[in-house]
Amino acid sequence: MKGIVFTEFLEMVEEKFTYEMVDDILTMKELPSKGVYSAVGTYSHTEMVTLVVNLHEKTEVPLPVLLETFGEYLFHGLFKAYGSMFSDIENAFDMLESIEGYIHVQVRKLYPEAELPHFKIERKGENKLVLDYSSERKMGDLALGLIKGCLNHFKEEAEVEMESLSDDGSKVRFIVSK
Ligand code: HEM
Structure with missing residues (x-):
């Protein structure tokens, strides 16, 4: 999955939650990329799923709601x-x-x-x-x-x-x- 999807996702988490939340979801589980993304790089799709699930576990916001909200944010990005x-x-x-x-x-x-x-x-x-x-x-x-x-x-x-x-x-x- 392209890095821009990751960078936009983390930007949304910081905007809609806090920077601490970004830090939490990047450190809750071992990530193959170690949580470092460049907009033009390519990372595994399962890593994106891990980040969304981490956010869901931290915030208790249902996964479909998080994904839809992210989709709206991503379009603008x-x-x-x-x-x-x-x-x-x-x-x-x-x-x-x-x-x-x-x-x-x-x-x-x-x-x-x-x-x-x-x-x-x-x-x-x-x-x-x-x-x-x-x-x-x-x-x-x-x-x-x-x-x-x-x-x-x-x-x-x-x-x-x-x-x-x-x-x-x-x-x-x-x-x-x-
Ligand atoms: C207008 C409505 C659009 C819809 C409904 C849409 C749908 C999607 C979906 C659902 C994905 C996730 C991958 C998947 O489900 O298999 C995706 C990926 C992507 N889309 Fe679109 N898209 C739209 C517009 C755009 C626009 C405007 C761009 C900008 C050029 C774009 C560029 C991308 C990129 C870069 C990815 C990631 C590919 C990857 O990670 O390898 N999309 N799109």
Whole structure:
């Protein structure tokens, strides 16, 4: 998993909790990287899971809530870091429609080792978008937060429904309705 996901996560923990919390979650369990991340480095996905679980154990905030909150935060961080990639995108639906065919394609060009989800995206008229997420990393809650972060960024109001398409969390449907 790319380092920017880790650096954004730790920044969020410091902002929403405290710096002591960052220190706690980095030292509770042995981490392969020893808790040192560079935005352009690559680290194991399980290490991210360890940090989120540590935060959950410390704060008792449910895991799905932590992941969704992080997704919203991460969207803004990604937009800041890669803004020039989407300077032509003017609204949330255009952005969401371009995740699979453009955004993550560009990410893969920059980082061939990136572990990205797969989305099947279908526009259903002007006000509805259906996104079918699939990933072995089972981060549907993170995807929900990213979608909400995208809507917030463009100051658009829409309802986001989340439906499970598999028991193990690897396939999730999002229905975004304006
Ligand atoms: C607009 C909504 C977006 C959604 C719903 C979305 C969804 C996701 C999800 C769920 C992951 C976690 C990996 C997985 O589940 O397999 C991910 C990873 C990632 N996405 Fe997106 N994404 C969005 C926008 C963006 C944008 C704007 C960028 C910026 C270029 C971006 C770059 C990345 C990167 C760098 C990773 C990490 C890859 C890795 O760790 O190896 N995404 N995305």
